[in-house]
Amino acid sequence: MRGQHVAALLAAALLYPIADSSAASVFRCVDADGHITFTRHGCNDDQQQHLQDARNHTPSSGKPIPLADPGRRTTAASASSGEVVIVGQQDDGCGNLLTSSERRQAIIRKEVRRGMSRTDVESSLGKPDRVTSSNGQQRYHYREKRKGGSSRQVSFDEAGCVKK
Structure with missing residues (x-):
């Protein structure tokens, strides 16, 4: 008898609707x-x-949830000066002379452009055949592998960026 009473209370507690505790x-x-x-x-x-x-309805609860009304949006007042403000920008160490897409295209085309780093030049042309240094500036020397091939030099400034 006591077991039936406990079972009935448990069943009633599980079936009793609980107030939405996620509402605030x-x-x-x-x-x-x-x-x-x-x-x-x-x-x-x-x-x-x-x-x-601020209620977060449970998925598939059957309650319709209204979507945002685009007609109620208001436009924020824009700056009258038209001045562009940059909040954050990555510094590549070479003055950001090249965008990432320009840098990628130059490497793919095996070009050397002002503002590239040593790593960019090595990605484009490979390891240099010879490296010389003078007054804190480095120079990469490349020689064509074929007979009578031409040579190429790339000069870097003190920061390790291509200078031309």
Whole structure:
């Protein structure tokens, strides 16, 4: 008898609908300049406060979830000066004279261009036949392998970049 009572309580507990614990009250705060902040603690007095629906419905729950309304979008004010601001840029050590695609194309075509590094030149032409140094600057010497072939020199500056 006691076992049936425990089984009935367990079955009732499993069938009892549980409140959605993933829901939370989230406030959308808009200040006078139009900056938006989301918080769970309410907005300041000088901000407009809107309650957001922050429920994460389970997949295939049968509840329709509205998509974003593109008609409600507002465009941000653009800078009046038209000035471009670069937030971050990789420095290749040679003044960024070549883009990565220009560098790749030069290596594929076995060309040497100003702004390439020693590694780029070796990727393009291979290991040099001879290396000379003078006043902190290096020079790679390449000789054609065929009889009577021409020679080629590539000069690098103090930073190890091709100079021309």
